Amino acid sequence: MNKISTLFAALLIVASLASCSDDVSGIKQQAPPTANAEEGLMSTIYKSPQPPPAKLIIAAADSVDRIKPPQPGEEVAEFWQGRGEVGRYGGNLTVAIFGQGPKTFNYWASNDVESAGLCELMFDHLIDLDPWTGQYCGRLARTISISPDKKELTITLRKGLVWSDKRPITADDVIFTLNTIVKHGYGNSSYRDVMSLEGQFPEIVKVDDLTVKIMTKKPFAPILNALRICIAPKHIFEEVTKNPVSEFTKFWNINCDPKTIVCSGPFMLGRYVPGQRVELVRNPNYSFVDKAGQRLPYLEKFTETIVPDQNTEILKFYGNEIDFLDIRSVRGIDAAKMKSREESGKFKIYNLGPDDGTMFLMFNMCRRKKDGKYIVDPIKQKWFNSLEFRQACAHAMDRKRMISNVLRGVGLPLYTAESPSAIYIDKTLQWYPEDLKLAQELLSKGGFVKKGDDLYDADGHRVEFTLYTNAGNLTREGVSVMIIEELKKLGMKVNFQPIDFNIMIDKTENCTDWDSVVMGLTGDKIEPYSGANIWKSDGRLHMFDQRMPDKKGTVNVTDARPWEKEIDECFNGGATTFDTAQRHQYFDRYQAIAYQQQPFIFLYSMLNLTAMRNKVGNYMPTAWGIYNTPKGSLHNVEEIYIKGRK
Amino acid sequence: MSVPVYILKRIIQALPLLFIISVLSFVMLKLAPIDPLASLKANPAMSTAAIKAEEQRLGLDKPNEVQYFLWVRNLVTFNLGISTSGSDVTELLMERAGNTLLLSVLTFFFTWLVAIPAGVYAAVNRGKFGDKFFGILTSIGMSMPTFLLALLLLMGALATHWLPIGGLQSPDFYDLDWLSQIGDEAQHLVIPVTVLTFVGLAGIQRQMRGNLLDVLRAEYVRTARAKGLPENKVIYKHALRNAVNPLITLLGFEFSALLSGAALTETVLAYPGLGRLTLDAVLTKDINLVMASLMLGAVLLIVGNLLADVLLKFVDPRITLE
Numbered sequence: 012m013n014k015i016s017t018l019f020a021a022l023l024i025v026a027s028l029a030s031c032s033d034d035v036s037g038i039k040q041q042a043p044p045t046a047n048a049e050e051g052l053m054s055t056i057y058k059s060p061q062p063p064p065a066k067l068i069i070a071a072a073d074s075v076d077r078i079k080p081p082q083p084g085e086e087v088a089e090f091w092q093g094r095g096e097v098g099r100y101g102g103n104l105t106v107a108i109f110g111q112g113p114k115t116f117n118y119w120a121s122n123d124v125e126s127a128g129l130c131e132l133m134f135d136h137l138i139d140l141d142p143w144t145g146q147y148c149g150r151l152a153r154t155i156s157i158s159p160d161k162k163e164l165t166i167t168l169r170k171g172l173v174w175s176d177k178r179p180i181t182a183d184d185v186i187f188t189l190n191t192i193v194k195h196g197y198g199n200s201s202y203r204d205v206m207s208l209e210g211q212f213p214e215i216v217k218v219d220d221l222t223v224k225i226m227t228k229k230p231f232a233p234i235l236n237a238l239r240i241c242i243a244p245k246h247i248f249e250e251v252t253k254n255p256v257s258e259f260t261k262f263w264n265i266n267c268d269p270k271t272i273v274c275s276g277p278f279m280l281g282r283y284v285p286g287q288r289v290e291l292v293r294n295p296n297y298s299f300v301d302k303a304g305q306r307l308p309y310l311e312k313f314t315e316t317i318v319p320d321q322n323t324e325i326l327k328f329y330g331n332e333i334d335f336l337d338i339r340s341v342r343g344i345d346a347a348k349m350k351s352r353e354e355s356g357k358f359k360i361y362n363l364g365p366d367d368g369t370m371f372l373m374f375n376m377c378r379r380k381k382d383g384k385y386i387v388d389p390i391k392q393k394w395f396n397s398l399e400f401r402q403a404c405a406h407a408m409d410r411k412r413m414i415s416n417v418l419r420g421v422g423l424p425l426y427t428a429e430s431p432s433a434i435y436i437d438k439t440l441q442w443y444p445e446d447l448k449l450a451q452e453l454l455s456k457g458g459f460v461k462k463g464d465d466l467y468d469a470d471g472h473r474v475e476f477t478l479y480t481n482a483g484n485l486t487r488e489g490v491s492v493m494i495i496e497e498l499k500k501l502g503m504k505v506n507f508q509p510i511d512f513n514i515m516i517d518k519t520e521n522c523t524d525w526d527s528v529v530m531g532l533t534g535d536k537i538e539p540y541s542g543a544n545i546w547k548s549d550g551r552l553h554m555f556d557q558r559m560p561d562k563k564g565t566v567n568v569t570d571a572r573p574w575e576k577e578i579d580e581c582f583n584g585g586a587t588t589f590d591t592a593q594r595h596q597y598f599d600r601y602q603a604i605a606y607q608q609q610p611f612i613f614l615y616s617m618l619n620l621t622a623m624r625n626k627v628g629n630y631m632p633t634a635w636g637i638y639n640t641p642k643g644s645l646h647n648v649e650e651i652y653i654k655g656r657k
Numbered sequence: 658m659s660v661p662v663y664i665l666k667r668i669i670q671a672l673p674l675l676f677i678i679s680v681l682s683f684v685m686l687k688l689a690p691i692d693p694l695a696s697l698k699a700n701p702a703m704s705t706a707a708i709k710a711e712e713q714r715l716g717l718d719k720p721n722e723v724q725y726f727l728w729v730r731n732l733v734t735f736n737l738g739i740s741t742s743g744s745d746v747t748e749l750l751m752e753r754a755g756n757t758l759l760l761s762v763l764t765f766f767f768t769w770l771v772a773i774p775a776g777v778y779a780a781v782n783r784g785k786f787g788d789k790f791f792g793i794l795t796s797i798g799m800s801m802p803t804f805l806l807a808l809l810l811l812m813g814a815l816a817t818h819w820l821p822i823g824g825l826q827s828p829d830f831y832d833l834d835w836l837s838q839i840g841d842e843a844q845h846l847v848i849p850v851t852v853l854t855f856v857g858l859a860g861i862q863r864q865m866r867g868n869l870l871d872v873l874r875a876e877y878v879r880t881a882r883a884k885g886l887p888e889n890k891v892i893y894k895h896a897l898r899n900a901v902n903p904l905i906t907l908l909g910f911e912f913s914a915l916l917s918g919a920a921l922t923e924t925v926l927a928y929p930g931l932g933r934l935t936l937d938a939v940l941t942k943d944i945n946l947v948m949a950s951l952m953l954g955a956v957l958l959i960v961g962n963l964l965a966d967v968l969l970k971f972v973d974p975r976i977t978l979e
Binding site for chain 1: 693697
């Protein structure tokens with residue numbers, strides 16, 4: 012095993028922050044404590060050794076199982092070469108997914124993780140990320156180039172690509188996917204919205220059979236991330252897009268005939284057994300080869316078993332019925348026990364570092380009226396809009412204890428709006444110390460008075476509010492209980508009410524009838540602009556002060572705070588430049604504001620843990636090579652193989 | 658009143674009942690503060706336009722009365738609508754109904770096969786070891802939550818590797834020949850059928866025992882014994898026939914539970930049945946799917962009761978249909 016162990020991230024932070032102690036209006040920064048021994052279990056982040064960059068192999072277009080050198084004058088095809096070791100053919104990898112299973116096999120209509128992740132095994136992305144460096148690279152594409160004025164992107168496809176029905180994949184498919192399916196909002200219109208800048212969809216034209224040009228009015232950096240989209244077969248979908256948009260979601264739904272699905276990815280749909288499993292089979296026409304020139308993928312079958320919950324999934328893993336537990340399947344409470352079973356169960360646990368999600372406590376800062384009545388009681392409004400109040404709460408959080416008690420060490424404390432694993436994290440904002448004395452000082456500065464054990468505001472009202480979180484999520488419930496304990500020390504009375512997830516979202520999004528909530532959101536390690544929905548003052552998930560759209564569906568922001576406006580500017584600025592240094596400046600600024608204002612009091616990021624059976628070869632997970640499950644951390648699924656059987 | 662007329666009358670009576678049930682269910686679902694699109698809305702990658710489009714597709718943007726009216730109109734044409742996942746509700750139900758039916762019928766078969774003889778045996782041998790043994794067994798069955806028993810058996814399966822852990826088929830099911838396929842499903846069915854049988858057993862065995870004990874105390878049984886009839890004839894010909902009536906009513910209720918009675922067990926055991934589907938649908942407020950399941954349950958209950966009443970008429974000639 013080429014395992015390189017790295018130190019716990021906190022140790023690195025110590026080094027980078029050794030001299031950092033400036034005081035940002037009441038926020039003290041200090042070096043965090045080093046990792047302690049009890050947390051050692053999950054303290055090393057696994058890093059697969061970085062292989063050399065992917066090589067482009069040119070071979071005869073009529074190569075079958077093994078590539079042939081091209082003869083002069085013969086048609087050629089371009090293959091990406093796998094970066095792992097040469098494996099062996101055959102076998103079946105069984106993974107599990109909890110929940111209801113896929114909802115559709117139509118990638119472009121999917122709006123849930125399970126369906127999208129499954130489709131990512133069947134359809135290849137146009138461009139993708141290098142899992143080791145986080146840089147954009149070609150997938151179906153061979154090259155991507157950006158014009159000097161940054162307004163034109165040229166994407167060239169590889170030669171000789173074919174669909175699973177052997178029809179060629181060309182620029183027409185790309186143009187069709189972007190200009191018809193995406194632009195006209197067939198299926199999930201989020202694809203269109205992430206590609207648009209100020210509501211304008213880029214102009215996309217065909218240059219030749221393999222080349223397309225994408226032109227935007229202004230430089231628009233997030234478009235690269237948006238182009239990590241799967242390409243649809245035009246010869247199949249052309250008919251469908253002649254029907255109304257509503258018909259599109261029904262196409263390739265879960266009841267369709269698997270044989271009608273034409274793929275470009277390593278696997279094709281073999282069979283779907285409702286409520287039980289999805290069976291994928293090898294696509295013999297996939298355009299990757301291994302180092303010996305053999306066509307990938309190695310696996311004959313990829314089976315996804317559908318289980319109702321995590322407990323069953325883990326039981327099935329112990330029972331040898333599944334080979335792999337992907338990210339989000341291993342919880343903190345299972346990790347220690349699982350670790351002790353590694354040897355007898357013939358598997359290994361991989362810690363891929365913090366995930367892209369953030370967990371936070373937030374207060375309802377809404378100051379508006381609805382039907383003549385304040386949405387938030389004016390007394391509470393004052394507290395929640397008090398900067399000192401929020402900072403005091405942030406200082407009261409004992410994140411380390413949350414992580415060791417509730418997450419059992421499977422998490423990292425979080426102080427910033429970006430997850431610690433994000434490329435654009437502002438590394439200078441690292442530590443929000445647990446300091447009850449400072450918290451109390453902040454509260455008195457904000458006019459709060461502590462009488463005996465109880466906290467009163469300047470007008471003599473007892474500080475008492477409700478805290479929601481989604482019931483059934485044991486981790487969040489545990490964290491909430493700890494938060495209540497901490498806030499009690501400051502004299503606040505917090506009434507805890509776990510409610511169903513769908514009810515909680517209804518509260519935060521629709522009727523805005525809530526005081527405080529503990530919840531989490533997924534993030535994006537690569538493109539911070541993906542957080543625009545959350546951070547921009549008119550955002551759909553601007554939950555700490557959700558502004559509702561009017562009848563026409565537009566959000567008119569009339570009461571944005573100065574710092575909300577500044578965050579808006581940071582996002583607009585960061586979107587319209589490709590310059591990495593400038594982008595860092597913009598996104599660092601927004602994180603600094605969020606850090607100072609604490610609209611979300613960030614608590615922790617979970618660690619991504621996976622468990623893979625030892626019999627599986629070429630499993631090379633990386634922190635950036637993570638997709639929607641079930642593709643999950645199997646970024647090189649085409650190279651995964653089952654080692655020799657007795 | 659002849660039997661067909663009676664059935665017809667009952668069916669006509671059932672229609673307003675179904676209507677009331679549907680209105681009540683719909684109103685309650687609508688009142689529940691659950692956002693059916695919560696998981697979409699909590700995803701920062703979803704744009705406002707995408708969520709709007711989804712609301713339109715599901716008809717959630719229309720007023721509640723209109724939604725109910727549309728639902729009824731669709732129902733009349735046997736169209737149950739689409740679920741939030743976009744699939745046809747009828748297809749979703751059909752996919753799962755077979756699995757649940759398989760489980761329920763097997764359970765039903767084993768429960769009654771064991772419960773009736775056990776009840777008779779316990780009544781006849783009242784106070785003896787066998788009676789006490791079944792008494793303890795059924796007490797456990799009545800007091801133990803199904804999910805707990807299911808979990809315990811799962812743990813047992815994990816420890817011994819004798820049985821598969823949940824589900825209905827192995828991943829390689831379709832590579833097997835038909836005989837092995839039956840064996841595979843049978844293996845997967847052992848735990849769920851055992852759980853449901855064990856729990857269902859208690860009620861019926863006790864009912865049978867109690868009824869038979871009542872009847873055995875009756876005058877005509879004493880008369881039969883005094884006449885010198887063999888004990889077998891006394892019990893099986895005279896006493897049992899009179900004791901069986903309440904069980905037929907129970908049978909009607911069992912019928913209604915055929916498609917919906919095992920939601921918890923299905924969930925714990927990853928069984929691909931209707932109960933699990935419905936439970937998830939309720940939690941995510943998948944209105945069409947929940948309404949369809951509730952109506953299906955209601956129809957089955959009505960049919961089950963009707964069946965029981967008609968059956969009673971055949972078993973006991975003293976009963977008249979009114």
